[in-house]
């Protein structure tokens with residue numbers, strides 16, 4: 001296939017969300033001296049947080065709770081598990097979490113190398129991300145990958161979300177890319193891969209976690225270096 005425009009997802013595909021999130025929570029743990037409140041083991045706290053975050057995200061995606069509730073309750077419930085009942089602190093930390101996270105810089109291994117490789121081969125590269133414009137722009141600027149991308153398509157600007165067709169249509173209009181020469185590269189099977197398939201766009205599933213695939217992407221890789229065999 002003669003690909004010309006590459007559409008990358010950002011979070012969990014090239015920007016290491018898990019690691020950046022963990023660093024942010026560590027920073028908040030230190031700043032607020034949670035050890036002094038009796039939460040003496042950061043790893044134990046992080047494990048509890050991850051559990052609540054995962055469960056509340058599931059409720060959020062199913063429409064049972066609003067984004068605001070997800071944001072502070074995942075912290076509130078984590079503190080509560082360590083017998084710290086402090087809604088004010090949880091709300092303060094949830095605001096700071098969102099302020100700090102976009103400034104973290106961890107990328108998946110080989111991100112810069114593969115983006116240079118693809119740039120040298122004269123592909124046009126863009127992002128399609130279900131995120132807020134300013135947050136996503138901070139992430140790519142701070143991790144020094146912004147110059148690789150011609151267009152950054154966000155759900156905010158397109159008024160649509162992957163896997164819906166609206167954001168893909170908006171992406172083609174904005175970039176003047178041709179569907180047949182475009183490919184979507186992402187980690188999320190429901191949003192990136194099924195979204196691409198529904199829209200008729202080829203897809204590359206970036207399976208960092210090495211899960212058993214549930215949808216049939218055009219290609220599947222487990223490490224960004226493997227893109228060199230495809231593109």
Ligand SMILES: [Mg+2]
Nearest residue numbers: 009011012013
């Ligand atoms: Mg993603």
